[in-house]
Amino acid sequence: MKQDHHLGEHGERPRGLSRRALLGSGGAAALGLALAGAASPRGSATASEPGRTRVDAAGARQAGVARPRIAQPHLALAVYDLSGDPASVLADLGALILDLVEGRDPALVGLEPGDLTVTVGVGPRLVAAAHPGAPGAEPLPSFPREDIDEQHRGGDVVVQVCASDPLLLPLVLVRVAEKTTALQERWRQRGTRGPDERVRRGHSAPRNLLGFVDGIAVPTTKEEFAASVWIPDGPAAGGTILVVRRMEVDVAAFRSLSVGEQEAAIGRRRASGAPLSGGRIGDDVDLQAKSADGRYRIPADAHARRAHPRPAGVPLMLRRSYSMEEPLGLLFISMQAELSTFTRTLERMSEADALLAFARTTASGSFLVLPGFDRDRPLGSSLFGGR
Template sequence: MRPPDHQPSRRRFLDATGAMVALGLTAGCTSDAGHSGSGRASDDAEPPDAQTASATTPAPVPATGTHQAGITLPQPAQGNLLAVVADLTAAADPGPLLAELGCAVAALTAGTDARLLGLPPGDLTVTVGVGPRLVRTAGAALPGGTDLPRFSRERVAAGARGGDLLLQICASDALLPAVAATALLDQAGGRLSERWRQSAHRGANIPVGTSLTAPRNLLGFIDGIVGPHTAEAQQRNLWLAGPSQVAGGTIAVVRRMALDLPRFAALSVAEQEAVFGRRRTSGAPLSGGAITADPSLGAKTPDGRYLIPADAHVRRANANAVGAGLMLRRSYSTDAPAAGLLFISFQNELRTFTSTLARMDDSDALLAFTTTTATGTFLILPGFTPHRPLGSTLFP
């Protein structure tokens, strides 16, 4: 493990990554040759076996750019996710730590980090966010500096609320998230104290529109149909345009929820569809139309009943009814410590989430089957490049 006071300078970062870019290679970091967990490709670090990395290995996802990977890319999202939430220790300086983590992410996703243990990285992505406490140290008024309020149906232990750092690690290979998390925590060298982690998985992808798919959740319904799926909608609802320190980032909400599967499964299909306001098989709204059709909240039966019940999820969470923007969701299903959902939403205003959940809290039939057991919000840092280390816009 690297001693806490032995950290590479930003100048070493820039020199090393600039040289690698000049060679046309993926950005990486140099570090002390004696550190066995180095983020660079050492002489004994074996590249992924060409036979192992077969034609079925997913295409790599660039780690660097305007935005971090793991939000809109890749599409569809990978099947496996590990979320790790941690705190910085009192003596840790967030600037050097984030810069090192960015280097490690670049090396891991390029397959040049020995700590991958020979596994081909495939479509591995790592998305890094910082919690409200750290954001406030960079600027009291910056987006991302507000803690989540408490809501109903929460049973959250003290260690599972909030946090300084989020690592969202995704891959098609189920082995990679845990291996990458071990490497990143090793890179932190004792500067991080883990709060909680959650592994989760997505169901099979189902087409819901042109070049767009969504998985089913554990309740059997298609999850993530509505969202800012076009570049224009993402500019309006997803990405932070400013101030400059956060431009290109976004705000994530992470909530782990246990689901009461036996009680939901005891309902008839019609009762289950009334909870969601959608058909279970097709995902189409109960008001009619295709899966991508806007639910007609005013549509009624001949005897005057709403086609979409007053407490249906699609009605209570409807962005127009809430008066807020759209959320981009990367929700995954869990089976431990309980069958449930790891809900991750991205939006450029925390109000988008809080206003939506406040309206759902009032009378959303779906919430009766959920209990939140972990929760937090994080500013997803702007993308990084060889000349702009991860986190350097906030923590120079």
């Protein structure tokens, strides 16, 4: 996989090189702009719009999970191995994040950070060594339809970078490599979110490369986040469990189906996002609804049925999918208070989910998104101690 190139020893852009010139000289190609393209209404926001509103990195919880409320359209995710002292490496990484988000780091080459967020998690090896019983100490098991080599499974640290300005993503990851040499990259992936569709008041969700609205049934209120996303107590309190799955999708095969067959595989209308059981896009699916001839309106193998939390007996998970151009597919990210929320759901999906017939997973991992931090409370200090 191609890596982003350093801009220079200190990350500065050469004098006189404009943003337009940077794009024209191959910067756009290096960014790997995915299916939604470089132009985005949020990416060209004015100073009063969300894309230009800064998201504070400091706090009781890390940004990039519930903040900002509407996820930025561009994402880069990188997974690393860590050598050395986790407390020191994470503290340096946290200080770097604060500088980047506040626009203090020269690596941004004069660009405004806008709604940039950088979210950090640690893998099971590090968690188990520090707190064997803590959330995140258990590794993610294997599942059917996986084609994952050792380099693309697991890892010690994950860094999720999100922004409305796609130029920021590679610049941030370059700076992470420069400032934290104890991190050795395993793999990275970029993705984009398509145009948002209104689901209900206070919640919208994007379309993915299959044409369907993705991420409809997710926690949106503070109460729902507290019940299903945030870890409530212990050294990981205020954190969450992040699962990432890179899925290559046979888009051509899925597109060869009729619209009706596509909708049966998903369990929702492609145009409106409404469940096949009836109602509007924001209404819960009715898994018991039947047609006049006695058939379930949502087929037994429909994705909306197999991934529904109720039959699995689990709470909602915060699910986000990002469309990928290379490889063509979806980068799936979920966040939940317990890993079992994800594993029990995927076990049900693996039994019979029509959508999985078009996908194979080529990278996977689970990570404890660390509790929040600030200048006085280093990133990771609640688990690994301070310097």
